Amino acid sequence: MNTTGINRYELLVDSVVDYAICLINLDGTIASWNLGCERSTGYSASEVLGKHIAMFYTDEAQAAGEPAAALVTAHDEGRMEAEGWRCRKDGSQYWVNVVLDLVRTPDGMAIGYASVTRDLTERKQADDRLRHSEEQFRLLLQGVGDCAIYMLDPNGFITSWNTGAQRIKGYTREEILGKHLSTFYTLEDRAAGEPQRALGLAASTGRFEAEGWRVRKDGSSFWAHVIIDRITDDDGRHVGFAKVTRDITARRDADAALADAREALFQSQKLEAVGQLTGGVAHDFNNLLMAVIGSLELLEPRLSHDPHALNLLGNALAGARRGAALTKRMLAFARKQELQPTAIDVRVLVHGISSLLQRSAGPTITIDTVFPLTLHHTLVDGNQLELALLNLVMNARDAMPDGGHIIITAKNESIELSGHRTALPPGDYVSLSITDNGQGMDAATLERATEPFFTTKGIGKGTGLGLSMVHGLAEQSGGRLVLRSEAGRGTTAELWLPMAFTEQVAPSRAPEQAAPEAEASSAQSILVVDDDPLIAMTMTAVLNDLGHVTVEANSAQEALEQLSQKTFFDLMITDYAMPVMNGLQLIEEVQARWPDLPIILASGYAELPGGSARDVLRLPKPFGRADLVRVVEAAVAWSASRKTTV
Known part of the structure; x- marks a missing residue:
């Protein structure tokens, strides 16, 4: 009966192929071998019976004494379980789970060991792949230095921390683990409940994304792009948050x-467009005013017998001349006025007109001037700078x-790099400032302050061209007008002008202009060139x-034809803006063919490029009788000097 039981047991053991089951003697030699053993190792029973179990261990394990240690543990403790590499007959290795149980007789005597071995190679490989993947992912997260990537528990406490988080926020892993997300928020955001709101939105919607200020360990702030994603387990339970933060302060x-x-470009283009329009309108008005002023001056001696009519004529002339002054301001804004820049000592200029500035300001206003001991000269038209100062003081x-x-202050300024707040190129400048403690301007008014015709004064109390003129003078002189103002806190107008070098002097004008006289000293034959018949008729x-x-x-x-047909002209006066061939082109042609003919260029603004058309007198429009007498006499004097030299 027992023999039959033993045979059945052996049949059962032999039929198990997924487990290697064998009996090992106390000395470690193999006493039995089932089909599972043969399948796992590749050895048949005849090849291993009587052999020591060490034959299945790797060389390293054998050298470390692992086979003997396993037997000792099983003997002493009655059981030994371990995992490790084992060797097959073909030399390949496989990962196994081994259990050694001490076998005793009914009377308690140890007679050997029951060994059960299972091949776990596939599971081992899967575990290794998983560990490798997790390690790669960990290294990836740690290697991301531009993003703070870390985990939060469902309550917002930090459970992991990568290198990028440490670099961006300044906290080490040991310092921050267990701290709440709100650690990185500003005091204002904490008080407003922003951390809780972000976590609540992420928990309810699955994702929260925003930008805002965050705080580093050292207390400094940075502008962050933040994403919080809800994390759920396989059962859909909320287990935490994934947090990604990027420092985008530089961006x-x-x-x-x-x-x-x-x-700034938009404002510049807007002002440029307005300037072009203003300059064109001013140029046309100059032509019209010239006709009006010239005609009125011609009428003046003819009405000397009628005091009432002469008074009306005087009013008309005064109005026309005020219109001419207005167009000059318009041209100043458009940067098309004719300037005569010289090396100006700003201190001397301001002190020279200090009494005028004080009278203009009135008795209730105090004007103080503060200048450094050394102040560079600046290259600017002195008369226009005086007018600009007067405008700024009257605005104040x-x-x-x-x-x-x-x-009123001034100081030397040096711009070394581009991108200066004035947008001026690198160089040396003189900054002239006029500061008042008046009403100031709000942002909307400040933005439009230099636009032509924009004024906050009542109707009839201002043209809106004062600051426009100052702006135009600064721009045309190579400088900048910078306004700083706040409502209720006064205004500072900074007039930045380029420094004048010692060799820079007032530009020479050939020929020298004679002093104005009431009447011409001698009759001249003059060719008048202007495409506007009204202007030509008035000048004639x-x-x-x-x-x-x-x-x-x-x-x-037509002018070239007249000069070719008649050789008796003593002088030519020409406009600049004419179709087909402009005044400058005409002058170049005339100077090439008739070099001794004096030429006067009558222009509404300074279109003539610098350095072109030498020996040409300028006559700004609109001009009056005295201006015309002066420039004609200067031309005659130049012609006479040429003849004397020859």
Whole structure:
């Protein structure tokens, strides 16, 4: 009966192929071998019976004494379980789970060991792959230095921390684990409940994304792009959050700088467009005013017998001359006025007109000047700078109806790099500042302050061209007008002008202009060239009234024909803006063919490029009788000097 039981047991053991089951003697030699053993190792029973179990261990394990240690543990403790590499007959290795149980007889005597071995190679490989993947993922997260990537528990406490988080936020892993997400928020955001709101949105919607200020360990702030994703387990339970933070301060600053540059470009283009329109309108008005002023001056001696009519004529002339002054301001804004820059000592200039500035400001306003001991000369038109200062002081006066204080200062400034707040190129400048403690301007008013015709004064109290003129002078002189103001906190107008070098002097003008006289000293034959018949007729009438002989030409081509047919002209006066051939082209042609003919260029603004058309006198429009007498006499004097030299 027992023999039959033993045989059945052996049949059962032999039929198990997924487990290697064998009996091992106390000395470690193999006493039995089932089919599972043969399948796992590749050895048949005849090849291993009587052999020591060490034959299945790797060389390293044998050298470390692992086979003997396993037997000792099983003997002493009654059981030994371990995992490790084993060797097959073909030399390949496989990962196994081994259990050795001490076998005893009914009377308790140890007779050997029951060994059960299972091949876990596939599971081992899967575990290794998983561990490798997890390690790679960990290394990936740790290697990301530009992003703070870490985990939060469902309550918002930090459970992991990567290298990028330490670099961006300044905390080490040991310092931050267990701390709450709110650690990185500003005090204002904490008080407003922003951390809780972000976590609540992420928990309810699955994701929260935003930008805002965050705080580093050292207390400094940075602009962050933040993403919080809800994490759920396989059963859909909320187990925490994945948090990704990027420091985008540099990008934000760059975007802001780009937006500022675009706005500055837009403002510049807007002012340029308005300037072109203003300049064109002023030029046309100059022509019209010239006709009006010239005609009125011609009428003046003819109405001397009628005091009432003469008074009306005087009013008309005064109005026309005020219109001419207005167009000069318009041209100043458009940067098309004719400037005569010289090396100016700002301190001397300001002190020279200090009494005028004080009278203009009125008795309720105090004006103080503060200048450094050394101040560079600046290259600017002195007369226009005086007018600009007067405009700025009067603007300051109007902003202080109840009285106040104006401070005029100047200092040397050096711009070494591009991107300066004035947008001026690198170089040396003199900054002239006029500061008042008046009403100031809000942001909207400040933005439009230099636009022509924009004024906050009442109707009839301002043209809106004062600051426009100052802006135009600064731009045309190679400088900049910078306004700083806040409502209720006064205004500072900074007039930045280029420094004048010692070799820079007032530009020479050939020929020298003679002093103005009431009447011409001698009759001249003059060719008048202007494409506007009204202007040509008015100029001809004034010149004829002065005793000169005139011939009109309404185009440059007609003027060349007149000069070719007649050789008795003593002088040519030409407009600049004419179709087909402009005044400058005409002058170049005339100087090439008739080099001794004096030429006067009559222009509404400074279109003539610098350095072109030498020996040409300038006559700014609109001009009056005295201006015409002066420039004609200067031309005659130049012609006479040429003949004497020859």
